[in-house]
Amino acid sequence: MLAPVLYIAVGLALLALLFLSLLRRTPGAEGSAQALLDARHAVRTLQTGLLPSELVERIFSKQDLKYVDSCGSKQIQHLFLAERKRIALSWVRRIYRQIVCLQDFHRGHSRHFARLNPAREIALALEFAALRLECRVLSLLLILRGPYGATRIAGRTAAYASRLCDVSENALSFLTPGGTAKVARDSAHDGAAT
């Protein structure tokens, strides 16, 4: 009785694997180009829009909180905290989305362009997973404790995201005008013409 059940289970598992492999089609040239552009856009959004330290300091500024407290109006305090919570949550969600985009790029395409060894790729995958988890934890803390309940974690998340952003930027450096020269130099060592 047990054997047929086992065979059916193995068969179903194989079917599921076949279905997954069909879903994971190799991206064509068009898809690759789009992934590169998306990743480049994500890096730029993170570097110029979401991660500059001045912006992080402004969003989580306790100076503003002190000022609002000194105004002595409960209604304004409530409005201020609600607004800052909304902005802080929006900030974390935007970072999360850009990080997912960069992770997708690394998972699917970066091995074609950057010289990453398997150990480095695994380490990078773990770092992306850790950052995504940290973003989730930070969102939860912001919801539960308000915009000033996790300022240290917010700073750490920004620093962590910034570091992964730099790694992605290096992987994408061949897209910048100076980067193409570097690729040409690197290729010349391997006897390839660019």
Add this chain to the structure above:
Amino acid sequence: MPVPLGKLIYLAGLRDYNTGMYHHDGLASRYSEEAACEALADCHRQAFRDLLSSSLEETVQQLESYMTGLGTNPGEFFSTWNSLKPYQVAVPAGTDPLLAEFLSSNLKVALAILESRFQAHMPAERFASPRP
């Protein structure tokens, strides 16, 4: 010297909402239409950055300075700014949505603080917005 908020509103007013181009006859006649447009766009972006990096207290001060500079009735000013939210359309083109949202949020709170301060210090009849 106008405050960043005043500069932002003024420069946004020089922008054609259909084309996104900035127009200033004086500058265009002295230099060129393109150079004037580019310079005004740079100034607009700088004013946005300056206002965004201001603390909430500084934003309230800038809003008060801007409002008193206009010489309009405070009640009318608050009523118009609360309903039309002119600061939402005053952001430079290509601004990250989160930055625009953050500035809008700061100005919303600054407006509430200034309004409550005026309500507390001004007689009701002077503060009231004119009725049609």
